[in-house]
Amino acid sequence: MVLDNLGSSLRGSLDKLQGKSRLDEDDVDEIVREIQRSLLSADVDVSLVMDLSSSIEDRALHEEPPGGTSARDHVLKIVYEELVDLIGESTDIPLEPQTILLAGLQGSGKTTTAAKMAWWFSTKGLRPAVIQTDTFRPGAYDQAKQMCEEAEVEFYGDPDEEDPVKIAREGMEATEDADIHIVDTAGRHALEEALIDEIEEIERQVNPDRSMLVLDAAIGQGAKDQAREFDDSIGIDGVVITKLDGTAKGGGALTAVNETDSSIGFLGTGETVQDIERFEPNGFISRLLGMGDLKQLSERVERAMQETQEGEDDWDPEDIMKGSFTLKDMQKQMEAMNKMGPLDQVLDMIPGLGGGFKDELPDDAMDVTQDRMRSFDVIMDSMTEEELENPRIVGASRVRRIARGSGKGEELVQELLEQHKMMERTIKQFQGMGDGDMQRMMKKLQNQGGGGGGGLGGMGPFGD
Ligand SMILES: Nc1nc2c(ncn2[C@@H]2O[C@H](COP(=O)(O)OP(=O)(O)OP(=O)(O)O)[C@@H](O)[C@H]2O)c(=O)[nH]1
Numbered sequence: 001m002v003l004d005n006l007g008s009s010l011r012g013s014l015d016k017l018q019g020k021s022r023l024d025e026d027d028v029d030e031i032v033r034e035i036q037r038s039l040l041s042a043d044v045d046v047s048l049v050m051d052l053s054s055s056i057e058d059r060a061l062h063e064e065p066p067g068g069t070s071a072r073d074h075v076l077k078i079v080y081e082e083l084v085d086l087i088g089e090s091t092d093i094p095l096e097p098q099t100i101l102l103a104g105l106q107g108s109g110k111t112t113t114a115a116k117m118a119w120w121f122s123t124k125g126l127r128p129a130v131i132q133t134d135t136f137r138p139g140a141y142d143q144a145k146q147m148c149e150e151a152e153v154e155f156y157g158d159p160d161e162e163d164p165v166k167i168a169r170e171g172m173e174a175t176e177d178a179d180i181h182i183v184d185t186a187g188r189h190a191l192e193e194a195l196i197d198e199i200e201e202i203e204r205q206v207n208p209d210r211s212m213l214v215l216d217a218a219i220g221q222g223a224k225d226q227a228r229e230f231d232d233s234i235g236i237d238g239v240v241i242t243k244l245d246g247t248a249k250g251g252g253a254l255t256a257v258n259e260t261d262s263s264i265g266f267l268g269t270g271e272t273v274q275d276i277e278r279f280e281p282n283g284f285i286s287r288l289l290g291m292g293d294l295k296q297l298s299e300r301v302e303r304a305m306q307e308t309q310e311g312e313d314d315w316d317p318e319d320i321m322k323g324s325f326t327l328k329d330m331q332k333q334m335e336a337m338n339k340m341g342p343l344d345q346v347l348d349m350i351p352g353l354g355g356g357f358k359d360e361l362p363d364d365a366m367d368v369t370q371d372r373m374r375s376f377d378v379i380m381d382s383m384t385e386e387e388l389e390n391p392r393i394v395g396a397s398r399v400r401r402i403a404r405g406s407g408k409g410e411e412l413v414q415e416l417l418e419q420h421k422m423m424e425r426t427i428k429q430f431q432g433m434g435d436g437d438m439q440r441m442m443k444k445l446q447n448q449g450g451g452g453g454g455g456l457g458g459m460g461p462f463g464d
Pocket of ligand 1: 104105106107108109110111112113134137140143185186187242243244245246268269270271275
């Protein structure tokens with residue numbers, strides 16, 4: 001995750017402020033140093049770091065905290081606002097017909113991003129097509145075609161044609177019924193003149209509504225020059241940062257955004273077509289500071305629930321809130337959890353659990369949890385329909401039989417039954433709650449964000 005270090009190191013300094021009502025110069029100094037250290041080690045440009053830290057320092061020392069606000073919440077709010085300001089708004093990408101041109105260095109993730117973006121638009125009810133003009137890398141055509149098949153979106157390419165401008169023209173014609181045209185280009189070094197001429201020609205040919213620069217999160221200081229060159233030749237409107245699942249850096253990409261005076265549009269978080277997120281500055285920074293990102297989380301939950309429900313006409317998660325909670329429901333929930341993606345990414349999005357909580361877990365805790373979910377699934381497959389519907393009938397002899405059948409230990413079967421009872425109890429508490437109660441509870445959960453227990457209720461940007 002970009003600037004991940006910032007999240008964890010800053011939380012340490014912020015936690016030291018617990019219980020204080022005023023900030024002194026030493027406190028501010030320590031926090032500013034922490035921010036500088038993290039940003040510089042994440043490859044953010046030095047002058048940007050200096051600008052940001054002097055604004056934070058100035059505001060933290062001179063702004064009067066709103067009445068009743070702790071020193072910790074006050075400084076957190078300032079850091080949050082300054083970071084949102086640095087990163088800026090998300091690139092405007094209206095849900096309407098448009099052409100998007102992707103540019104970037106070799107291997108930055110353009111082809112993958114083209115298919116991911118097309119998938120994303122298709123989930124919004126639009127009809128996207130990917131046009132592959134990369135005649136430079138031999139595998140690009142097959143890769144793009146395969147990913148578009150996975151994303152179930154239209155694809156145009158011509159492996160026998162050598163002229164990318166011609167492919168762009170014919171591709172636009174062949175896919176004229178599509179709403180969204182995403183034009184993938186060959187990877188190039190921004191300082192190679194012939195390649196720059198070529199992308200300018202493609203740009204003139206397809207006349208894009210927006211040109212986006214695809215950047216690997218691990219790119220360092222070189223990002224600045226590259227971004228400027230691309231911006232000078234085709235004009236960069238937005239940036240996609242890829243491979244955020246694999247690096248703690250990302251500062252180079254932020255520098256590029258600043259250099260081209262553009263903004264971030266999407267984040268790539270994995271190798272499959274669904275590993276893409278629309279960039280939301282508020283959620284992104286909240287997540288970074290360990291305050292969770294409820295919006296992303298609820299979108300993932302919704303998507304996972306939808307997928308789990310497909311072809312399961314008889315299973316409706318809302319029924320859980322009305323009737324009894326069976327092992328079958330639990331199995332469905334686990335399936336939905338699995339579809340949300342790696343557990344550690346999901347945890348990052350839960351307010352109060354992200355960052356700080358995760359840091360305290362042993363390294364292999366996530367694997368263990370995921371292993372346990374898989375084992376539970378195998379155990380449930382060895383149970384009868386009657387047992388799944390009514391787990392109370394599972395006594396000692398049935399436990400033995402299920403353990404034998406599933407090849408898992410009896411203790412694990414018992415553990416599953418315990419887990420189910422616990423979930424059932426929790427759900428009982430929710431049952432009977434009206435919508436108003438539910439909303440109040442969600443609000444309360446959100447306001448508990450911030451890890452160390454310092455509630456952020458009533459502080460404008462955090463409470464919503
Ligand atoms: N882990 C991870 N891998 C990614 C992500 N995006 C792309 N990749 C991988 O990065 C590698 C390069 O991605 P491509 O999409 O082929 O990059 P490209 O920019 O089209 O490459 P060229 O055509 O050579 O310029 C591939 O192995 C992708 O699977 C991401 O968000 N996360």
